[in-house]
Amino acid sequence: MRMAQTLLTPVIDTLGARGLVAPARFAARAAEEVVAVDNAHRAPSGVMEVPSRLLMGPGPANAHPRVLAAQALPLLGHMHPPFFKIMDDISEGLRYAFQTNSKYTCMISGTGHAGMEAAIANLVEPGDKVVIGNSGIWGERVAILAQRYHADVVEIKVTPGETFSYEALKQALEEHKPAVLFLVQGESSTGTHQSLAGLGELCKKTGTLLLVDAVCTMAGVPIFADLWGIDCIYSGSQKCLSGPPGASPFFMSERAMEKLKNRKTPPATYNLDLNLIGDYWGWFGKRSYHHTGPVSTFYAMREALALVAEEGLEALWTRHQEMQKRLWAGLSSLGLKPFVEKEEDRLITVNTIKVPEGVDWAALTKHAMDTYSLEIAGGLGPTVGKVWRVGVMGFNAKPQNVDLVVAAFKDGLQRQGKL
CATH class of the missing domain: 3.90.1150.10 (Aspartate Aminotransferase, domain 1)
Incomplete structure (x- = not known):
């Protein structure tokens, strides 16, 4: 108790001098509380130890040493011009990885779930019909998410371990003419790879945006955003890109941006509003503060995308x-x-x-x-x-x-x- 009281003395004296507390009474009570908390909890001390693991599950996978080293570089301010250059490098690297010429690429600050929610929150308005291909847990989660954003959700399902045929998807599009069709390219809960060939053209005929989850496929299997007519893709940093968790690669087509710009209601999220995030990433010819980008994570992703380009x-x-x-x-x-x-x-x-x-x-x-x-x-x-x-x-x-x-x-x- 004497140590706690000694540590608190400067604070107590300052508050007492300002007439805010009675020093003696405050000192006794505060010291007792500090001792009580100290007896119940122990703050971490010393150097953290982390065991070495070979991560051969569904993710995260082990990061490349160059990517890990990039995170140790000196911090920059998230609005500093040198950091904007790193963000520009990331955008360009994503265009290559997604195979697109669209300027609407960025890293969403957050894991793949953040990318998932950003896609639904920005491209789906209340009452919009959304057809969701449910082939496993990720389709289930997007259905729940779309319902929370008040979409009219139509789920189509296959037996776990199977994928959707072109004919089944064509039938669903022609029957429902949805605003959005959602599919998972790589369903990691069942181990299936959904073919996306020809679906972009189908979606255009029904005025539908094609939204794809590529969390465990980007940079591991082919994906051609422009050639296949995909309108929005989100992915994850911690799988085939060999980075740490915490960033979600993101792409939107011109059609998707048109939908966002012509919304009748603003996205029901501030944190994931792509009008604001896009402004931070320089999509609209300027840069405005929206949030503090995860600086070290973005360093890592710039390095990860450089490795993709080099290989x-x-x-x-x-x-x-x-x-x-x-x-x-x-x-x-x-x-x-x-x-x-x-x-x-x-x-x-x-x-x-x-x-x-x-x-x-x-x-x-x-x-x-x-x-x-x-x-x-x-x-x-x-x-x-x-x-x-x-x-x-x-x-x-x-x-x-x-x-x-x-x-x-x-x-x-x-x-x-x-x-």
Whole structure:
């Protein structure tokens, strides 16, 4: 108590001199309260220790060393011209990664969920009809989100592990003529890859905006925003881009911007209003303060996008495909089978593996972590208890990592007497 009182003395004396408190009475009470809090809680001290893990689940994946190093660079003010140059570099890198000439690219400050909400909040007005392709947990969440923004939501569903056919989507568009069609390119809860070919043209015929979730696919599998006629894409920084969580790559087409500009009501969010965020990113010929951009995270993403450009998209896509083939060659030799039946529907970046009858999936993942410091994830949403999920993404998509995953599966299955 004496130490607490000593620490508080300068504050007490100042308040007393101003006639705001009676020093003696305040000192006694404050010291007692500090001691009580001190006895209940201990503030962290010393250097933080973080274990080393190989993150081969659905994300986050391990960040590239250059990306991690970029976060240690000196801070700049979020309105300083040198920082604006970094933001411009990010915008240009995103145009390459999204394959678009649109000037409406940026990093939403927040994870992929922030990008998801930004898309719905800005492109959907109350009463707008929205057709949502629900092939797993991300479709479910967008449906909930769109309902909270008072959209007229129409959900179309497929059995987990399947994707939507062109014909089914054409029928839904012609029947409902929605303002927005939402699809997940890579559904990480089920391991499916949704084809987007030809959908942009279909959407234009019905006056529909095509919105795509590319959180676990961007830079891992092909996506062509302009060629495919996509109107809005959001992604995540922590998967195939090999960055830390905390930023959501974002793209809008001219059609999407026209919808935003012609809204009858302003977006029901200030934090994610793309009129304001776009102004901060220089979309409209000037820059205005909207929020404090996460400076160090943006450094990381500028470096991540530089790595994408240096390797080249085609080489990136090829590397991911080759590592996915290597993974399945190893898993198949152990008798393991894919959850997604059709090969053309299988996601390269997040692979779902059927849990064989009589195998304790959780015990295998725990053994992988305890023995190899290796993350192998279980199912999510409709696949809980049915699958393992293995990510082959970004910096982690290399032979030694894939081989370690296969070795961990072999060891885990042998321990359970299944090999």
